[in-house]
Amino acid sequence: MDFSLLVYGDSGWGDEMLVGGLMTIAIATCSFLLGIVFAVIAAAAKLSQNIAFRGLATVYTTVIRGIPELLIIYLVFFGAGQLMRNVAVLFGYTEYFDLPVFVTGMICIGASSGAYSTEVIRGAVLAIPKGQLEAGKAIGMNKWLMFWRILVPQAARFALPGLGNIWQVTLKETALISVIGLADLMRKASEASGSTKEPFTFYFTALVIFYVITKVSGRGFVFAEARANRGVRRA
Amino acid sequence: MFSMKVISEAWPELVAAIPVTLQLTGSALLLGLGLALVIALMRLSSHAVLRLPALGFVDLFRSTPLLVQFFLIYYGSGQFRPELQEIGLWTFFREPWFCAVFTLMLNTAAYTSEIIRGGIQSVGHGQIEAGRACGMSKIMLFRRIILPQAARQALPAYGNEIILMVKSSSLASTITILEITGVAKKIIAATFAPMSVFLIAGVIYLTINFIVVIAVQALEVRLSPQLHRNRRSLRSRFITFFGNPTEPQEKT
Numbered sequence: 001m002d003f004s005l006l007v008y009g010d011s012g013w014g015d016e017m018l019v020g021g022l023m024t025i026a027i028a029t030c031s032f033l034l035g036i037v038f039a040v041i042a043a044a045a046k047l048s049q050n051i052a053f054r055g056l057a058t059v060y061t062t063v064i065r066g067i068p069e070l071l072i073i074y075l076v077f078f079g080a081g082q083l084m085r086n087v088a089v090l091f092g093y094t095e096y097f098d099l100p101v102f103v104t105g106m107i108c109i110g111a112s113s114g115a116y117s118t119e120v121i122r123g124a125v126l127a128i129p130k131g132q133l134e135a136g137k138a139i140g141m142n143k144w145l146m147f148w149r150i151l152v153p154q155a156a157r158f159a160l161p162g163l164g165n166i167w168q169v170t171l172k173e174t175a176l177i178s179v180i181g182l183a184d185l186m187r188k189a190s191e192a193s194g195s196t197k198e199p200f201t202f203y204f205t206a207l208v209i210f211y212v213i214t215k216v217s218g219r220g221f222v223f224a225e226a227r228a229n230r231g232v233r234r235a
Numbered sequence: 236m237f238s239m240k241v242i243s244e245a246w247p248e249l250v251a252a253i254p255v256t257l258q259l260t261g262s263a264l265l266l267g268l269g270l271a272l273v274i275a276l277m278r279l280s281s282h283a284v285l286r287l288p289a290l291g292f293v294d295l296f297r298s299t300p301l302l303v304q305f306f307l308i309y310y311g312s313g314q315f316r317p318e319l320q321e322i323g324l325w326t327f328f329r330e331p332w333f334c335a336v337f338t339l340m341l342n343t344a345a346y347t348s349e350i351i352r353g354g355i356q357s358v359g360h361g362q363i364e365a366g367r368a369c370g371m372s373k374i375m376l377f378r379r380i381i382l383p384q385a386a387r388q389a390l391p392a393y394g395n396e397i398i399l400m401v402k403s404s405s406l407a408s409t410i411t412i413l414e415i416t417g418v419a420k421k422i423i424a425a426t427f428a429p430m431s432v433f434l435i436a437g438v439i440y441l442t443i444n445f446i447v448v449i450a451v452q453a454l455e456v457r458l459s460p461q462l463h464r465n466r467r468s469l470r471s472r473f474i475t476f477f478g479n480p481t482e483p484q485e486k487t
Contacts (some may be wrong), residue, residue, distance in 0.1 A: 063475070066444045067437050068405035071416045079429035168298075175300035181407060186302060193310060200311035207295075207303050214298040228370070 003233055005088065005196055006205060013192040013202065020207045027184060028104060028171040031109035035170065036121075036163070038114025045123040054120040055225060064115035069173055073108045077180045105177035120162035124155040157228040164221035173212070185196030185209055241428040242435060248418055249435050255414040256443070259332075259404045264397060269466035270340065271347035278352050287465060289348070296345035301403055302343060309334040309410045335407040343400050354389030355381055387458045394451035398444050415439055447477045 043058035064072070082096045088097070128151060136146040157190035178186035191208040193199035277289035312319060312328035319325040326445040327333045358381050366376040387430065408417030423429045 063441065066402075066441045068416055068440065069404040070405045070408065071433065071436055071440070072418060073431040074416070074420050074423055075429050076426065078274070078423050079433070082429070172300040175302040175408075178302070180285065186300075186306075189303075196330070198314055200307065200314035203303060203311045205309040207299050209305060210299045210303060211295065 005192070005198060005201060013188070013196070016188045016192065017185065017202075017205055017209065020183065020185035020206075021213065024171075024174055024182055024185040024210075025213060027105055027109070027165060027177060027182065028101075028167075028174045030106045031174060032113055032167055032170045034106055034110030035113030035117050036165070038080050038110060039117030039121050042114065042118040043125060046118065046122050047125060060113045061118050064112055069108065069112050069176055072112065073105070073176055073180060076104050076108050077101075080107070089234055099181045101177070104180065105174070105182050109170060109173050109177065112173060113166055116166050116169065120159050120166065121155065123162070124158035125151065127158045153206070157232075160221065160228055161215075162224050164218070164225070167221065169216060171214060171217065172210070237431045237434065238426075238428050240330060241422075241431040245419075245422045245426070245432050246435055248422060249415060249432075249439060251258045252413060252415045252418040253439060253443075255412065256401070256404050259335060259339065259407055259412070259414055260397075260400050262336050263343055264400055264403070265339040267319070267343035267347055270344035271351055274344060274348035274350035275355065278348060293348055294344045296342055301338070301342055301406055302409065305335070305338050305406055305410055308338045331407075331410045331412050335404075335410060335412055339400065339403060339407075342403065343396060344401075346396055347393065350392045351385065353392070354385035354387075358384045380476075383458070388454070390451060390455050391394045394448065397447050399453070400439065401447065402444055402445065421462050445476055 005012055006017070008018075019082045024220070042057040042060055045053040048054060071151050081104075084099055085097065088094075132150050132154075133146060136150050174184065175186045178184050178190065181187065189202040193202040196202070274289045274292065277285040277295070280286050280289075307326075309331060312334070316325060319328055327337075350452075362380055362384075363376065366380045371379070404414060405415055405416035408420060413421070415436055421434050422432045426432070
């Protein structure tokens, strides 16, 4: 193993790997946040009285959780661009274009992350005592105010441990987006091992960087949990 | 969006890839379960020499992406080709199939060992002490008291792990193995009919996972004789897998 290949600058791949790592963090964060948006919508649908909404949300979570993410990535990568072009043709735009890889990856991993987060958020909402919402209604809060002041702050606290786990899963899943060409850590490691013929050195570096990101963000969630629970009395 | 021609042509090819996925997942799970048991026992050992390596292994494999592990073992081993040839291991590491099973095995062993550890730790202290008081040897205690209860406790979580492994086996397509996802990608790239191919491959994966859920639940009933009166109907199993949209949920 030749560690001089990892120096920062023109002669080494250190800077490329670092940029790749930042890209991984960026795509993971965006996918995770998009996943939460999906999850809030799906959880609301699952908790609604409307059977069609409940059915749709159930189909979403079951299908996504039962099918490999890689297959979903291939579907969106090959399918979404085609779909968008077909839509664009309807509006009279006939030039060829592709969906950016970042967006494709974000949609795929976000959809997957969202399916897992749905149950966490649904559970968190159900854990809030009914009396609190009734109290909110009794003092004349409207639905939005109740949502923002009663539901969100408490559900966030209940959901945090579960979301922490999902964040780690999401972060690890983003490595898959490299197969469709996103310039993330995995991709940089592949490029570097291709041109230096030292695959172990670079995949091992990628492994270490992923490990560090996972561990540091894990600590972050522990801190966030402690902060969210600072007003809660413990038995 | 769906083309009947592509569906009818892709269907047999994808069905032919099912055994590949099943063999890959099955062998990795079987080998991984054995390794996981060893690692779980090491994790619970009071000797740091046994405990710390197991801890490190589990931590490393659970904190890094499976794809990196795949590439590190399949492509990374090439960097040590002369050394591996010398000790005669290159014949294994050169084979994508071996590398895929090996990687999946290590990965599932790391996750499963935590599941087993939880199961073992859930067995009450009193029972172990009672076993000792009866004069059971360590092995008999493990076989008769700890293992049956730990298995029952760990089974639902292990069922989830099996489903995750069925999904993870799709990553083997990145190292040239043509299992369901690999074949699906090949057909999509050739026909440009992603939706049709996805539909078939998706149905296949969902069917496999549904069968896994039913099998795990049947095993759970077998392992819990005290619950035999609650024989579960196919409908209730269907509901645990797909959710129950017909029953109104509690309103908040």
